[in-house]
Amino acid sequence: MASTVPLIVRLLASSVSVANRAGKIIRDVMSKGELGIVEKGKDDLQTEADRSAQRCIIASLSAQFPKLNIIGEEDNPDTEDEIPSDWIVIDTDKDILTIQCPSNLQGVKEEDIVVWVDPLDGTSEYTQGFLEHVTVLIGIAVNEKPVAGVIHQPYYKTLIGGQKNIGRTIWGLQEVGVGGFTPAPPPDSLVITTTRSHSNPMVEKALQVMNANQILRVGGAGYKVLQLLEGVASIYVFASGGCKKWDTCAPEAVLSAAGGKLTDIFGNYYKYGPSESRPNKTGVLAAVNNDLHSYALSRIPEELKNTLSKK
Numbered sequence: 001m002a003s004t005v006p007l008i009v010r011l012l013a014s015s016v017s018v019a020n021r022a023g024k025i026i027r028d029v030m031s032k033g034e035l036g037i038v039e040k041g042k043d044d045l046q047t048e049a050d051r052s053a054q055r056c057i058i059a060s061l062s063a064q065f066p067k068l069n070i071i072g073e074e075d076n077p078d079t080e081d082e083i084p085s086d087w088i089v090i091d092t093d094k095d096i097l098t099i100q101c102p103s104n105l106q107g108v109k110e111e112d113i114v115v116w117v118d119p120l121d122g123t124s125e126y127t128q129g130f131l132e133h134v135t136v137l138i139g140i141a142v143n144e145k146p147v148a149g150v151i152h153q154p155y156y157k158t159l160i161g162g163q164k165n166i167g168r169t170i171w172g173l174q175e176v177g178v179g180g181f182t183p184a185p186p187p188d189s190l191v192i193t194t195t196r197s198h199s200n201p202m203v204e205k206a207l208q209v210m211n212a213n214q215i216l217r218v219g220g221a222g223y224k225v226l227q228l229l230e231g232v233a234s235i236y237v238f239a240s241g242g243c244k245k246w247d248t249c250a251p252e253a254v255l256s257a258a259g260g261k262l263t264d265i266f267g268n269y270y271k272y273g274p275s276e277s278r279p280n281k282t283g284v285l286a287a288v289n290n291d292l293h294s295y296a297l298s299r300i301p302e303e304l305k306n307t308l309s310k311k
């Protein structure tokens, strides 16, 4: 029966299940307390949770979809080691399988897809105990464009009928919308969300010119886009290089499925083809609707754009 469901829908349904499993791995590493921190570069950490969650995601998706091109953030030096069998997830989210696939995506083949995986977004915050900022990001791009994505929050807590639940998974699919939560309208006053751990003078300059009522400094591209969708913030501004394609692919897909927009600070979309360079050199500008996005774009000074494009 499942084989009659279009590939994109099956891949999204599997990605939701896999992201949940990766989230459990992230919680397990933290509860054991041995983070195994490696410094990849300046302000750029990797932990055992980043490594293990990525192995779980890539092994699970490639077991089910062997011809997919999957690009993950982490280099795994120990990929020769056998993966624990309970990290290989072949379950799939049954509700998502019933979605009506948009007609332009019905014929998509594995070879046409690039999956951008950020196994743990917000690693700095993870190591410092800001656990609600952490997300698992699986972005699905077709013809260089993010068409579907999953943002899983392993530490999101809810109380349903007296029962405590941990973790939630938000997904988006082009022309279908978002699932896993109900988006809320933007706040009445201008609230900007931005980096907590990777600021610099350019980032601060772009924040100053926005005339915001409030600036929220939180970790992770995934979490900042969730703040936009939940009506906590109006615009996400990061006028600096540093984010990569795996940081923005899933957030862009989910945000655009909800009617929002994520671009660089020139207002140009990033491309997510297999040979695109990983860094998002010209920053991130995102909002839940076109008006807020246009407002933010109009405030960015030319001088700042010039400086960033020369980096």
Ligand SMILES: Nc1ncnc2c1ncn2[C@@H]1O[C@H](COP(=O)(O)O)[C@@H](OP(=O)(O)O)[C@H]1O
Pocket (backbone or CB within 6 Å): 042, 043, 044, 073, 118, 120, 121, 122, 123, 124, 194, 195, 196, 197, 198, 218, 219, 220, 221, 238, 241, 242, 243, 244, 247
């Ligand atoms: N200067 C920089 N160096 C390395 N990574 C950066 C960076 N600026 C942003 N990033 C990455 O972009 C993501 C969002 O950053 P921020 O939380 O600062 O907004 C994080 O992803 P990871 O946590 O997956 O590495 C972060 O590491």
Ligand SMILES: [Mg+2]
Pocket (backbone or CB within 6 Å): 044, 045, 046, 073, 123
């Ligand atoms: Mg990282």
Ligand SMILES: [Mg+2]
Pocket (backbone or CB within 6 Å): 118, 120, 121, 122, 220, 221, 246, 247
């Ligand atoms: Mg990231």
Ligand SMILES: [Mg+2]
Pocket (backbone or CB within 6 Å): 050, 073, 118, 119, 120, 121, 122, 123
């Ligand atoms: Mg990461």
